[in-house]
Amino acid sequence: MIRGRGLEKRYGRKWVLRGVDVAVPEGGFAVVTGPNGSGKTTLLRLLAGLAQPTRGDLVVGVDRGRVGYLAHEALVYRELTAVENLDLFGRLYRIPERRERIGMLLERFSLWDARNDRVSTYSRGMTQRLALCRALLHDPELLLLDEPYSALDEDGAALLDRELEGLAGGHTVVVATHDPGRLEALQTGRLALA
Amino acid sequence: MMYLADVAALTRKDLRVELRGRDTLPAMLLFVLATLVVFHFAIPEDAGDDAAYGLLWVAIVFTALLGLARAWVPEQEHGVLDGLVLAPCDRSAIWLGKTLATLAFLLAAQAVALPAFVLFFEPLDATALVGVLLADIGICAVGSLMSAMAAAGRAREVLLPLLVLPLAIPLVVGGVGAAVSAEGGRFLLFLLLYDAVFAVLSWASFEYVVTE
Numbered sequence: 001m002i003r004g005r006g007l008e009k010r011y012g013r014k015w016v017l018r019g020v021d022v023a024v025p026e027g028g029f030a031v032v033t034g035p036n037g038s039g040k041t042t043l044l045r046l047l048a049g050l051a052q053p054t055r056g057d058l059v060v061g062v063d064r065g066r067v068g069y070l071a072h073e074a075l076v077y078r079e080l081t082a083v084e085n086l087d088l089f090g091r092l093y094r095i096p097e098r099r100e101r102i103g104m105l106l107e108r109f110s111l112w113d114a115r116n117d118r119v120s121t122y123s124r125g126m127t128q129r130l131a132l133c134r135a136l137l138h139d140p141e142l143l144l145l146d147e148p149y150s151a152l153d154e155d156g157a158a159l160l161d162r163e164l165e166g167l168a169g170g171h172t173v174v175v176a177t178h179d180p181g182r183l184e185a186l187q188t189g190r191l192a193l194a
Numbered sequence: 195m196m197y198l199a200d201v202a203a204l205t206r207k208d209l210r211v212e213l214r215g216r217d218t219l220p221a222m223l224l225f226v227l228a229t230l231v232v233f234h235f236a237i238p239e240d241a242g243d244d245a246a247y248g249l250l251w252v253a254i255v256f257t258a259l260l261g262l263a264r265a266w267v268p269e270q271e272h273g274v275l276d277g278l279v280l281a282p283c284d285r286s287a288i289w290l291g292k293t294l295a296t297l298a299f300l301l302a303a304q305a306v307a308l309p310a311f312v313l314f315f316e317p318l319d320a321t322a323l324v325g326v327l328l329a330d331i332g333i334c335a336v337g338s339l340m341s342a343m344a345a346a347g348r349a350r351e352v353l354l355p356l357l358v359l360p361l362a363i364p365l366v367v368g369g370v371g372a373a374v375s376a377e378g379g380r381f382l383l384f385l386l387l388y389d390a391v392f393a394v395l396s397w398a399s400f401e402y403v404v405t406e
Contacts, residue, residue, distance in 0.1 A: 065282025
């Protein structure tokens with residue numbers, strides 16, 4: 001599914017990624033670890049196709065429409081409600097029966113009661129749960145999660161644990177995290193960035 | 195048809211965001227009205243009609259710049275542009291949606307500004323009004339692309355006028371010409387040609403602005 005050799009990325013004069021090899025088979029669950037500034041986010045952006053490597057070869061064997069990406073930011077409009085945000089992305093991703101899918105995800109992530117509230121009124125944890133809904137909306141083949149547990153409370157984190165357990169094996173998942181122990185049971189490979 | 199549905203969804207989203215946030219349109223309205231009021235008192239009575247039409251275009255261009263400066267702000271908050279770019283739709287639909295929404299805001303501002311201009315200065319005939327509409331289309335098409343480029347940089351407020359104003363000069367020439375020239379139709383054709391060329395260029399190049 002993912003094969004990268006000698007990946008390097010430079011922004012201006014600063015190298016944020018140097019000589020990284022990555023291989024994740026279809027259905028694999030890879031955990032990316034490393035200290036702040038080690039290039040975890042940059043690597044996920046490369047895998048998502050949002051950035052191009054300065055050097056190295058990268059092949060991601062999935063169309064961009066089949067990639068689910070959870071970033072540091074929520075990638076949702078603050079002035080729209082949860083339903084309006086998910087409906088917009090559902091249209092753009094051509095999701096059949098999107099209303100049912102949106103309703104199911106909002107229920108699953110405990111956002112149903114707040115579905116018609118603007119995102120600007122959400123707490124950070126609620127916004128993160130909505131971001132997860134958006135990333136999972138189109139049932140992606142490849143799921144890229146950048147610090148998915150950040151801002152989640154215990155209930156939210158447990159919810160995400162269950163979600164990832166359900167996805168493991170059937171989907172290819174790459175998670176960048178500071179807490180790899182939480183995903184030890186699911187991971188099939190680990191990449192430690194220095 | 196899917197393309198047009200994507201454009202409609204994106205335009206509707208922008209209108210809804212503006213309706214809720216009221217960040218852009220009130221600022222455009224206040225600016226254009228204030229500018230016309232200041233011009234009304236600033237230019238001497240014997241300055242002539244042509245000067246008034248020139249000032250109208252100064253007001254229109256800078257009002258459009260005000261709208262364009264905020265055009266991609268909702269996408270910059272929470273990094274939404276990355277989400278749109280990842281969607282499997284044609285990326286030019288994002289540009290077209292933004293262009294149509296910005297055009298709607300500019301037309302709304304002009305719905306108040308043009309009657310004010312007639313009240314303070316000179317009447318506008320049909321040729322002048324068509325000139326305004328064509329120039330609006332051109333400035334929104336080019337401006338949405340340039341605004342996306344400027345938004346990607348660090349100094350958006352500085353960069354945007356530097357990018358847009360040189361490209362807006364032909365629109366000002368065409369717009370003023372349509373209003374004051376005896377051969378206004380020729381200037382309308384010029385504006386139409388500008389719109390067609392720059393809309394196609396902007397449509398085709400947007401993908402390279404939002405991706406590496």
